[in-house]
Amino acid sequence: NAGVTQTPKFRILKIGQSMTLQCTQDMNHNYMYWYRQDPGMGLKLIYYSVGAGITDKGEVPNGYNVSRSTTEDFPLRLELAAPSQTSVYFCASSSVRGPRDGYTFGSGTRLTVV
Amino acid sequence: GQQLNQSPQSMFIQEGEDVSMNCTSSSIFNTWLWYKQDPGEGPVLLIALYKAGELTSNGRLTAQFGITRKDSFLNISASIPSDVGIYFCAGLNSGGSNYKLTFGKGTLLTVNP
Numbered sequence: 036n037a038g039v040t041q042t043p044k045f046r047i048l049k050i051g052q053s054m055t056l057q058c059t060q061d062m063n064h065n066y067m068y069w070y071r072q073d074p075g076m077g078l079k080l081i082y083y084s085v086g087a088g089i090t091d092k093g094e095v096p097n098g099y100n101v102s103r104s105t106t107e108d109f110p111l112r113l114e115l116a117a118p119s120q121t122s123v124y125f126c127a128s129s130s131v132r133g134p135r136d137g138y139t140f141g142s143g144t145r146l147t148v149v
Numbered sequence: 150g151q152q153l154n155q156s157p158q159s160m161f162i163q164e165g166e167d168v169s170m171n172c173t174s175s176s177i178f179n180t181w182l183w184y185k186q187d188p189g190e191g192p193v194l195l196i197a198l199y200k201a202g203e204l205t206s207n208g209r210l211t212a213q214f215g216i217t218r219k220d221s222f223l224n225i226s227a228s229i230p231s232d233v234g235i236y237f238c239a240g241l242n243s244g245g246s247n248y249k250l251t252f253g254k255g256t257l258l259t260v261n262p
Contacts (some may be wrong), residue, residue, distance in 0.1 A: 039191075066248060076254060077155075077252050077253060093249070134241055137184075137197055137239075137250075141191050142189075142191050143190070
């Protein structure tokens with residue numbers, strides 16, 4: 036049981052480049068989330084989805100886009116990378132009971148924009 | 150948006166010592182969760198609390214859901230080196246959208262052997 040899988044684990048981007056952070060889960064979870072983690076700042080919600088075809092903005096959505104065409108996949112797109120997007124990105128999912136049972140997190144993608 | 154105040158921000162302790170950390174909020178939560186994040190990994194759920202006053206243990210860890218529903222506490226007894234990491238509290242509020250957890254900023258725990 037793989038849980039939540041994120042790829043890549045590390046990436047260096049140049050300013051202005053684009054990339055997609057991949058996230059897939061095999062637990063048939065309805066809810067999926069993208070967070071970024073900066074040192075000492077905790078976890079900030081970028082986007083979330085309550086099911087296939089439904090996405091919504093979190094606290095810090097600017098500079099990012101998401102899509103949810105299947106239950107399993109929730110990719111995060113950075114269109115024009117900026118140094119402020121240097122961070123560790125975590126994807127998470129939760130069951131149909133919702134976050135009351137907690138999230139399952141992926142192991143993260145460490146992104147550096149130079 | 151909602152905020153959770155987690156304290157302390159960091160702790161340096163000796164192996165064998167007990168640890169206490171807490172989370173407070175200006176809003177009521179109906180679920181409190183505690184996570185641990187090992188270096189280079191994603192957070193992992195330690196304990197979930199669903200009722201005011203509830204006290205739940207998981208090995209050497211004990212967490213409590215505050216009576217006011219605006220706070221929660223985590224205690225670690227007899228710390229060991231593998232307790233090192235960042236501990237996050239998270240809350241789910243009782244009204245509006247229940248899709249999203251609110252996270253504290255974390256407590257960084259260092260254990261000296």
